[in-house]
Amino acid sequence: MAPGLPTAMDRPHFIGIGGAGMSGIAKILAQRGARVAGSDSRESATAESLRALGATVHIGHAAGHLADDATCVVVSSAIRADNPExxxxxxxxxxxxxxxxxxxxxxxxxxxxxVAGTHGKTTTTSMLAVALTELGLDPSYAIGGDLEGPGTNARHGAGDIFVAEADESDRSFQKYDPEVAIVLNVELDHHANYASMDEIYDSFETFVGKVVPGGTLVISADQPGAVELTSRLRDLSTLKIVTYGDSPSADVRVHKVTPRGLTSEVTVLLDGRYLTFTVSVPGSHYAHNAVAALAAGVALGIPAHNLASALGKYTGVKRRLQLKGEENGVQVIDSYAHHPTEMTADLEAMRGATASDSSSGRLLVVFQPHLFSRTQELATEMGQALALADASLVLDIYPAREDPIPGVTSTLITDAARRAGADVTPVADKATVPDVIAGMAKPGDLVLTMGAGDVTDLGPAILARLSN
Known part of the structure; x- marks a missing residue:
């Protein structure tokens, strides 16, 4: 049986309750019987889903929103010290x-x-949640995005397994004590909190060191940062390390990934046997996420062939190459990618999808940079990634929690993209994008909205404009 409410969490108040990470915790607490309350900056479907669970959700931040009998206030690293609540x-x-x-x-x-890593946490966590649910294990889960099927990012299950994203951005993943840890990749990101790769490695080493004695680390055998991290961990005698990937030395080897339109067929070699299953999203990186999920489930003692079949039931998570619709022969797909590695992977996946469909259509991208600090450090690499598209529109930077940095604008990205030979156009007014795309797109084209900000809102508007 899953445990009940943690101590002092029976009347929690969440500041920023609508956020991807915060809302998941709030939902699970509400499902466990807590009297949940909180506030968010704007109305949203997430706020409505929380109210449906009995939570009180205020829009806007004010001191009066905090009830006198609240037992705790839950915050994320994005909440500023002067927040009135x-x-x-x-x-x-x-x-x-x-x-x-x-x-x-x-x-x-x-x-x-x-599930940890610079990229792929949401997808891998989602795949595990779906597969374990399909197998009747009724897991609890907290994910940074909404599953396509259930339409939610979190659930309190009656089983004894809890699957969660482990966020490295503010070192908070060091607080967990997992039986199984997954490290998908290790790269320099979150430049406001990490000054170097050495700091990143130290942070991941601390995370891995929290795995319970006798537990398992599932880690990529291919990604350079993950390989380096593994080399630093071999002296942990209480930890079992399971590697996965294309490398011939991988414990779970990816034998073949076959693109099939907007899906992939994956064959792995595990314990001398081949297993083949389908992943409902295109691209080799998503196939590798599924293999990491497979290895983690096996580490918990679940038969591999059962997991492989159950992973085929995964239908996607919102904002991870999510098909938003099709109008007049033009498909519109949404991507959360905001780091150059993620951008490149998703753009290559879309290239592979069009090739496997024998399509002569073009790949048109609407990209919204996320964070001034990330743009300052990685603008050149973002521009180079956009060279994989046939044409791109680049919006202004989505600031999220950050204040502007002098001289840092999306022009840094468009300039780098042009140097890389990309066809790129800056767009200052986001509202004009549907008209611009409608003037560019032809039947057979793919339109990809890309970024971690509110660029996702453009998908329905683009479809509506295309229908006209």
Whole structure:
């Protein structure tokens, strides 16, 4: 049986309750019987889903939103110290709990799988959640995106397994004690918190060091950062290390990935036997995510052939190459990619999808950079990635939690893209994008909206304009 409410979490108040990570924790607490309340900056479908679970959700931030009988205030690293609800919590003496601590408390007493890596966490966590549910194991899960089928990012299950994303961005993943840890890749990102790769490696080493004695690390055998991390971990005698990937030395070897339109067929070699299954999203990187999920499930003692079949039931997660629709022969797909590695992987996947469909259509991209700090450090690489598209529109930077940095604009990206030979056009007014795309797109083309900000909102508007 899954445990009940953690101590002092029976009347939590979430600041920023609509966020991907925060809302998942709030949903699980509500399903466990907590009286959940919180606030967010704007109305959303997530806010409505929380209200349907009995939560009180305020729009906007004000001191009066915090109830006098709240037992704790849950925050993420994005919440500023001058937030009026946080200030009010200090006045009332209400304990403040970081999101990661709240999630760690929910995992207590369960067999936890923590999925880490610079890219691919949401997809891999989702694949595991779907497969374990399909096998009747009724897991709990907290994901950074909404599953296509259930339409939610979190669930309290009656089983003894908890699957969660482990966020490295603010080092909060160091607070978990998983039975199985997955490390998909290790790259330099989140430049406001990490100054070098050495700091990244140190952070991941601490995360892996929290795996319970006798537990398992599932880690890529191909990605250079993951390989380097593995070389630093071999002296951990209480840890079993399972590698996966294309490398001939991988414990779970990816034998073949065959593109089939917007899906892939994956064959792996495990314990001397071949297993073949289907992944519902295109691209080799998503196939490798599925293999990591397979290896993690096997580490928990689940038969590999059962897992392989159950992984075929995964139908996707919102914003991870999500097909938003098709109008007049033009498909519109949404991608959360915002780091150059992710951008390149998704663009290559879309190239492979059009090739396997024998399509002569073009790949048109609408890209919205995410964060000034990331653009400052990686603008050149983002521009080079956009050279994989036939044509791209580049929007202004989505700031999220950051203040502007002088001289850092999306022009850095468009200039780099042009140097790389890309056909790229800056667009200052996001509202004009549907008209611009409608003037460019022809039957057979793919339109990819890409970025971690509100560029996702353009998909329906583009489809509506294409229908006219």
């Amino acid at each position: 946080l200030v009010r919590a200090a006045e009332l003496g209400v304990p403040v709990v970081h999101r990661s601590d709240a999630l760690a408390s929910l995992m207590g007493g369960l067999r936890a799988i923590a």
